[in-house]
Amino acid sequence: MKTLLKGGTLVTASEMFRADILIEDEKIALIGLDLAVAEDTMVLDVSNRLILPGGVDPHTHFDLPMFGTVSSDDHYTGHKAAAFGGTTTVIDFVPLENSGIEKSIALWREKADPKAAIDFSFHMNISRFDEQIEAEMAQLTGMGITSVKVFSAYNNRLRLSDENIFRVMRVAKKYGLLTMLHAENGDVIELLIAEALAAGHTTPEWHALTRPAWTAVEAVLRGAALAAMAEAPLYIVHMNAAGEVDQLAYARSKSLPVMGETCPQYLFFTIDHLRRPDGAKWVCSPPMRSKEDNERLWQGLESGIIQVVGTDHCPFFYDGSKPILYEGKPIAIPGKELGKDDFTKIPNGLPAVGDRLPVLWSEGVVKGRLSPSQFVALTSTNPARIFGLYPRKGSLTPGADADIVVWDAERVVTYGVDQSHHRTDYNLFEGWTLTGFPEKVFLRGNLIVDGKQWLGSAGMGRFIQRNSHNPVL
Numbered sequence: 035m036k037t038l039l040k041g042g043t044l045v046t047a048s049e050m051f052r053a054d055i056l057i058e059d060e061k062i063a064l065i066g067l068d069l070a071v072a073e074d075t076m077v078l079d080v081s082n083r084l085i086l087p088g089g090v091d092p093h094t095h096f097d098l099p100m101f102g103t104v105s106s107d108d109h110y111t112g113h114k115a116a117a118f119g120g121t122t123t124v125i126d127f128v129p130l131e132n133s134g135i136e137k138s139i140a141l142w143r144e145k146a147d148p149k150a151a152i153d154f155s156f157h158m159n160i161s162r163f164d165e166q167i168e169a170e171m172a173q174l175t176g177m178g179i180t181s182v183k184v185f186s187a188y189n190n191r192l193r194l195s196d197e198n199i200f201r202v203m204r205v206a207k208k209y210g211l212l213t214m215l216h217a218e219n220g221d222v223i224e225l226l227i228a229e230a231l232a233a234g235h236t237t238p239e240w241h242a243l244t245r246p247a248w249t250a251v252e253a254v255l256r257g258a259a260l261a262a263m264a265e266a267p268l269y270i271v272h273m274n275a276a277g278e279v280d281q282l283a284y285a286r287s288k289s290l291p292v293m294g295e296t297c298p299q300y301l302f303f304t305i306d307h308l309r310r311p312d313g314a315k316w317v318c319s320p321p322m323r324s325k326e327d328n329e330r331l332w333q334g335l336e337s338g339i340i341q342v343v344g345t346d347h348c349p350f351f352y353d354g355s356k357p358i359l360y361e362g363k364p365i366a367i368p369g370k371e372l373g374k375d376d377f378t379k380i381p382n383g384l385p386a387v388g389d390r391l392p393v394l395w396s397e398g399v400v401k402g403r404l405s406p407s408q409f410v411a412l413t414s415t416n417p418a419r420i421f422g423l424y425p426r427k428g429s430l431t432p433g434a435d436a437d438i439v440v441w442d443a444e445r446v447v448t449y450g451v452d453q454s455h456h457r458t459d460y461n462l463f464e465g466w467t468l469t470g471f472p473e474k475v476f477l478r479g480n481l482i483v484d485g486k487q488w489l490g491s492a493g494m495g496r497f498i499q500r501n502s503h504n505p506v507l
């Protein structure tokens with residue numbers, strides 16, 4: 035069976051043009067004007083619609099154990115929410131178990147493979163570094179995993195010393211892997227948390243007050259300097275502060291191979307949201323900052339200093355004692371209420387994977403901050419290129435996977451938890467009026483979202499082997 039998308043306007047990372055798209059055997063077979071219709075072809079009239087490559091979200095945490103609970107979207111429910119928001123590929127982070135890299139990845143594949151509803155890959159967290167880990171890093175490319183994440187925060191849990199971050203960068207470079215950095219100053223944060231608790235501070239705003247922006251700013255420069263000395267590429271995840279953008283701009287002005295990602299939450303929200311009675315909803319690490327930080331991050335996107343908008347999707351229930359109905363069944367998972375008396379016990383993270391495209395389009399493209407092509411670059415093509423998925427993903431070209439979003443740029447939606455499909459009880463963009471929304475979503479030529487209808491299923495998503503040694507954008 036072939037499908038012809040007729041009369042749409044294609045948006046790529048560099049141009050917009052009218053063309054038909056013929057889908058055959060899960061791939062884009064042909065692109066051109068007025069393509070002939072063969073007998074066994076289903077024709078969809080998509081005139082007055084934009085045609086985008088499926089979104090690529092390189093930063094998710096599905097089914098992640100944390101703070102005595104687990105992130106509330108698993109590899110099925112999170113994929114489904116992603117698809118409704120126009121994202122067809124996600125890259126999730128594998129926590130490093132004591133058993134080492136290979137076994138940790140096998141465990142994550144066991145969790146993900148039967149549930150996956152869209153295509154996916156993994157990054158490997160390197161939260162310990164020794165001879166075993168160094169040896170196992172050599173195997174990653176063979177497993178199709180071509181990026182590792184290191185942390186300069188979360189002391190005694192995930193953090194590596196600067197020496198070991200530097201070592202990881204050198205080993206990563208040797209094997210064609212991209213190092214990703216969670217940039218915060220763990221030592222300062224631990225001290226400030228201990229002092230805040232000793233002084234009796236318990237509310238969510240203290241989550242932000244104990245993680246000052248300077249800890250992120252200096253860690254970005256430190257990371258860039260280590261990358262320079264290791265002569266290795268670096269990708270800064272979840273950028274959140276104006277000073278980080280400045281440091282990234284500085285590093286790039288010195289021709290260092292450093293790239294950056296921000297996430298929707300850092301473009302809109304501030305520490306004031308953590309001061310609300312329901313402030314725990316906004317607790318994630320790094321935290322929300324100020325309006326000036328929001329503004330500088332937008333500038334970073336507009337000017338190309340920042341290359342990617344991911345999500346760091348890591349949702350928890352706001353009140354995990356009250357079940358919600360998910361696919362007709364009640365479900366409740368302990369969440370933010372765990373920290374009602376102590377901000378350090380609030381599970382860190384928030385829902386976003388399905389929000390990313392509609393919110394960024396509405397606030398970025400409709401409001402004139404980003405062109406449609408910049409939007410596609412930031413949400414699909416750039417992450418696909420940086421993480422070794424391109425041109426199979428992130429592109430509208432013959433031979434690419436037919437991961438396609440039919441985008442209704444005119445549709446106005448009052449957005450919120452009921453539209454977002456995340457398996458949680460709240461949405462950060464509740465009540466926002468959004469203009470522009472996915473109408474149909476194809477995964478490798480299969481229609482998985484048709485308006486409000488879910489046509490996808492657990493197990494239809496595939497693990498995608500990624501390439502190594504990819505371009506620095």
Ligand code: URP
Pocket residue numbers: 095216317318319320346348382383384
């Ligand atoms: O609060 C967050 N972001 N949780 C996920 C872990 C991380 O550091 O990305």
Ligand code: ZN
Pocket residue numbers: 216271272319320
């Ligand atoms: Zn992180």
Ligand code: ZN
Pocket residue numbers: 093094095346348
């Ligand atoms: Zn994360």
